[in-house]
Structures are given as C-alpha cells and as structure tokens.
Amino acid sequence: MHNWIWVVIAVYGVAMLFIFMYSMVQLSLLINYRKSKRNAAANKAETFILPKVLVQLPVYNELYVVERLIDAAARLNYPKDKLEIQLLDDSSDESFEVATRRIQLWKEKGININQVRRIDRKGFKAGALQYGLDLSDAPFIAIFDADFIPDPEFLNRTIPGFANNKIGMIQTRWEHLNRDYSLLTRVQAFALDAHFTVEQTGRNQGAHFINFNGTAGVWRRACIDDAGGWSADTLTEDLDLSYRAQLKGWEFKFMEGVGAPAELPAEMNALKNQQYRWNKGAAECAVKHLKKVITTKNLTVSTRIHAFFHLLNSTVFLWIIVCAVLSLPLVFIKELHPELNKIFYLGAILLLSFTVLAIFYYVSFREMEKVKSRSTFLWLYPAFLSISMGMSLHNARAVVLGFSGKRTPFIRTPKWNLIGQTGTFANKNYSSRNIPVITWFEGLLCLYFIGALIFEIAIGAWGFVPLHLMLIFGFATVFMYSFKNGGN
Structure with a gap:
C-alpha cells in the first residue's frame, strides 16, 4: 500500500x-448555557451611582449611516452632565461634512458631543479609540460601530453591572436590523445568534474567558489602562485587549438580555472583508496569547481548554x-x-x-x-x-x-x-x-x-x-x- x-x-x-x-x-x-437559564431567577438587580460615561463612535467613510449613529448616541437616556460623546471620525469623503452638520444640531440642543479628527489613520480603529480615550477622563467607555443603533436605555441597563469592582467589561447581544434581507443575512444572523446566546453566556457561566466583540459593550477605563491600552498589532484589537485584560485578572460580564440592533453585511465581498479581518485577527491573537494562556498558573484546566479552542476557533x-x-x-x-x-x-x-x-x-x-x-x-x-x-x-x-x-x-x-x-x-x-x-x-x-x-x-x-x-x-x-x- x-x-x-x-x-x-x-x-x-x-x-x-x-x-x-x-x-x-x-x-x-x-x-453551561442551560445552567445559566436555571440560575437566571437568582440574579438580583444591582444598584450603582451613575458615573461619567464616554461614548465612542469610531467611523470611517460612513455616508449612509453616520447621521443615524449620531442621532442614536445623542438620544441615550443618561444624565447630560455625565455623558460625553466622541465621533472618532477618520473619514476622507463627504461623510465628514455630513457628520459635522449633524453634530452641530445636537450641540445646539445641549448634548456634549464632539467630532474628533486625527492627522492620519495610524492604528486604524484601535488607534482612534486610544486617541479619543486620551482626550477624556471618563471612568467608563461605551463603544458603538457605525452600523449600530443603541437603545436609549442602553447605558442605564449596563452601567449598574459595574457595581462589582472586579468587572472590567460588559458585552451585550447584537440584534439584526436586516435579518431577512437575503439568504446571506439570514445565515449570518443564525450564526451570530448562537455566539451571542450559547457561546458568550456559556463561557461566562463557566467563568471562562469571553471577548469584547468590538462594539455594543462598555469598558471600565482602569481595565483598559491596566491591560496596556488599545493595540493595533492584530486585526482584532477587541479580542487582543480582552485576553490581555482577563490574563491580568479582570472579570468580564455578558448581558444576553440587553440587545443592540445593527446592520449585517448584505454584499458578499463586504462579508468576506469582515470574515477575513475576524479570522486573520483571531489567528494573530492566538500567536500572541496562546502560550501565556497555557502557562499562566492561576487558570483552571477547563478555562485553559476553553481559551485554547476560543483562540483557535x-x-x-x-x-x-x-x-x-x-x-x-x-x-x-x-x-x-x-x-x-x-x-x-x-x-x-x-x-x-x-x-x-x-x-x-x-x-x-x-x-x-x-x-x-x-x-x-x-x-x-x-x-x-x-x-x-x-x-x-x-x-x-x-x-x-x-x-x-x-x-x-x-x-x-x-x-x-x-x-x-x-x-x-x-x-x-x-x-x-x-x-x-x-x-x-x-x-x-x-x-x-x-x-x-x-x-x-x-x-x-x-x-x-x-x-x-x-x-x-x-x-x-x-x-x-x-x-x-x-x-x-
């Protein structure tokens, strides 16, 4: 033979x-997910004095959705004196002027919102987030990508989750504005729903590492700083920072009951760009963090196994x-x-x-x-x-x-x-x-x-x-x- x-x-x-x-x-x-459902009734509502929150909106050439995003952020139901909004705008087309006009309208209504402009796009999204962070002293940071429309009560539902000082980040569930647009969007929604129910909740229930999904989440500033800040050395800056923070001992929380609507890619080549970024970035994060996950002594065996397959997904x-x-x-x-x-x-x-x-x-x-x-x-x-x-x-x-x-x-x-x-x-x-x-x-x-x-x-x-x-x-x-x- x-x-x-x-x-x-x-x-x-x-x-x-x-x-x-x-x-x-x-x-x-x-x-683990089924266990979380059985334990859900035991969860108690948390009380927390509302702190100052910075809402960051990183955008680049988003002509068709930038006004929608600005409007949603400006309508967040949160004390005005404790809310700061940054449109981190690296745009190079007419969407920049469109955003400028929209922001001015909300400024005239008393909303603390600013259009932050950098000299160049160094570090891309990670660079923009860190640049904006350095301009604010807010202890909590909410992040929304251009395709999201957060509910007005988003901050009121998530910020109290930081009553536990060990919590460094809270991620919420993505919802889908165009789920039924085509077969392509139906399949994407089907896959993402599994991630934002069974996967994230299951990992959280088992006290395993979860990840910030790049948007529709809130960070404690001290957690970002302690983990070394945003880095652009991988294509998935969100996964990278998530692992650096959790390896430092910070705990993350996933709120399945809080949703944030967003638009799914409807064009195949747009989807391919997204998938390329997610999959290449995940591999880069595996190279960067896998050895430390395996060798860190204070992690349980089950957490190591789950982190191993999480990074190698x-x-x-x-x-x-x-x-x-x-x-x-x-x-x-x-x-x-x-x-x-x-x-x-x-x-x-x-x-x-x-x-x-x-x-x-x-x-x-x-x-x-x-x-x-x-x-x-x-x-x-x-x-x-x-x-x-x-x-x-x-x-x-x-x-x-x-x-x-x-x-x-x-x-x-x-x-x-x-x-x-x-x-x-x-x-x-x-x-x-x-x-x-x-x-x-x-x-x-x-x-x-x-x-x-x-x-x-x-x-x-x-x-x-x-x-x-x-x-x-x-x-x-x-x-x-x-x-x-x-x-x-």
Whole structure:
C-alpha cells in the first residue's frame, strides 16, 4: 500500500479529530448555557451611582449611516452632565461634512458631543479609540460601530453591572436590523445568534474567558489602562485587549438580555472583508496569547481548554477545507482498499460532531427566533453549514496569513442603511466592483465537488454524497454572490 494513502488518512483523521473536539467544547458551552437559564431567577438587580460615561463612535467613510449613529448616541437616556460623546471620525469623503452638520444640531440642543479628527489613520480603529480615550477622563467607555443603533436605555441597563469592582467589561447581544434581507443575512444572523446566546453566556457561566466583540459593550477605563491600552498589532484589537485584560485578572460580564440592533453585511465581498479581518485577527491573537494562556498558573484546566479552542476557533475553517479536498481521494481509497473499512467506520464516529452542533444551534435558534417553526431550522441549519463550507477557502487563507505574521491593513465593512428587506447597495459608494482572484478558485472547487459527486454516484459509493451536496451548494452560493456583487 502506498505511503500517500496513509498520509491522506492521517491528515483527514487529524482534521476530523479537531472538529470533533471543537464540537465537544461547544457541547460544554451548551450545558453551561442551560445552567445559566436555571440560575437566571437568582440574579438580583444591582444598584450603582451613575458615573461619567464616554461614548465612542469610531467611523470611517460612513455616508449612509453616520447621521443615524449620531442621532442614536445623542438620544441615550443618561444624565447630560455625565455623558460625553466622541465621533472618532477618520473619514476622507463627504461623510465628514455630513457628520459635522449633524453634530452641530445636537450641540445646539445641549448634548456634549464632539467630532474628533486625527492627522492620519495610524492604528486604524484601535488607534482612534486610544486617541479619543486620551482626550477624556471618563471612568467608563461605551463603544458603538457605525452600523449600530443603541437603545436609549442602553447605558442605564449596563452601567449598574459595574457595581462589582472586579468587572472590567460588559458585552451585550447584537440584534439584526436586516435579518431577512437575503439568504446571506439570514445565515449570518443564525450564526451570530448562537455566539451571542450559547457561546458568550456559556463561557461566562463557566467563568471562562469571553471577548469584547468590538462594539455594543462598555469598558471600565482602569481595565483598559491596566491591560496596556488599545493595540493595533492584530486585526482584532477587541479580542487582543480582552485576553490581555482577563490574563491580568479582570472579570468580564455578558448581558444576553440587553440587545443592540445593527446592520449585517448584505454584499458578499463586504462579508468576506469582515470574515477575513475576524479570522486573520483571531489567528494573530492566538500567536500572541496562546502560550501565556497555557502557562499562566492561576487558570483552571477547563478555562485553559476553553481559551485554547476560543483562540483557535478560526482554524476550524482550515480543517474544513482539508476535509473537503481530501474527501475525493478518500472515495478512491475506500474503493481500492476495502480492508480499510474498519478505519472508515471508526472515523464515522467523529461525525457525531455534526449532531452536537445541530443541537447547539437549535437551542440558540429557539431562543432567538421563538416565532419561527422547526421547519425553518431544517433548511436554515444546512444552509448555514453549506455556506460556512463555501467560505472555508477564503477564511482558511486568512488564518494561514494570520499565523504567518504577515501584516495587512484594516479594511472596514461598509454599511448602506439596510433595514428589514428594504434598501439596496447596488451602485452605491463603498460597494465592491472587483472580483477577487480567490473567487475563481471557489468556482473551481465547486466544479471539483460536482465531479466528485458524479464519480461516487457512478460507482455506487454514497458515503460522501451528503457532504459533497453541501459543498457544491456552499461554494456555488459564495461564488455566485461574489460574482454578482462584483458586477454591481
């Protein structure tokens, strides 16, 4: 038997093992989440003398949503003498003048709001946040990205959570203004809902590390300062600061009951930019913090394990693309060497991970979309899995670049004021006109899996048929959305 056969089986086995262990960690979070629901009634309301709060709004060329953002921040129901708002505006287009006029209107109404302008975009978002922080003495800082519309009671619901002096950051749940805009936004909402219910609550319940999600959260200034301030040496400055702070001993709190509405990327290339930033940045943070997580003595074993998989979350896309590409050689191996069937049967046990993940996402689905029927989940979950697989090549590339240490610029996700099923991004500023080279490779992979499907049906090998059907749908969807959006 050729050595390459054992190499293929070994690599595929390692990839499936990681996915299986990842699913077991998700199962642990699900168990913690259910515990949190049972303990919710025991939580008592906290009292806290309202302190001064700085609200930071980092923006860069947000023509279609900057007025909406300014209005939402200005309408926050909080004592005026204790509220300071900074529009951290690095814009280079007409949105800067639009924001200037809007801010002036609110200033005339007595709102303490200022447009902060830097000489350059050094450090991108992280640099803007630190620059603004140095201009204020507020002990608490709330942050909202341009696509968010915080509820007027946001601060009144979150600030009392800092009654415990050990709490360094409070993160709230993202809600979705355009959940039903398209299949793309439905799938994103489905995935994010799981993160902002089961994952974040489960980690918090288990006293494990959670992360600030970059927006819709509040920081204690002392926590930021103690952790070393904002840094731009990774693309995910939020995850980086979260780990530096928690490794210093600060505690974080996730408030599932407090939501902040935001706009989901509706254009595939905008989504890809966001996913690239998240996945490459996560890999960069893993390089930066994984060793310290493993070696820090005051962490429990369970917290180390959860932090390990938390930091390596993005690598799941690397293992997915490995499993996908090797699935066709495995069909050949299985047909040529029936004596290896016992190994394949053992590998099938690892497919239990998909059952675990189905339960994981179903719990979040029922929690967040109570009016939706089970039949919706039966098509939405496979669609989510398929499109996640279709994004795996793009995201795996981002992970590899993150581990390589290659620096790339921060590319923000454009917003177009899309609410519900209304609005369009076609022919608007910031929409992409280019078709990235990787899109053509995604199209080729779609053809590769079509060929694999035809071959295995022809020889009567049905084991990988469901996987290849999902891969075909996923890569075809990503390819077509990318091509369509690139042609706008």
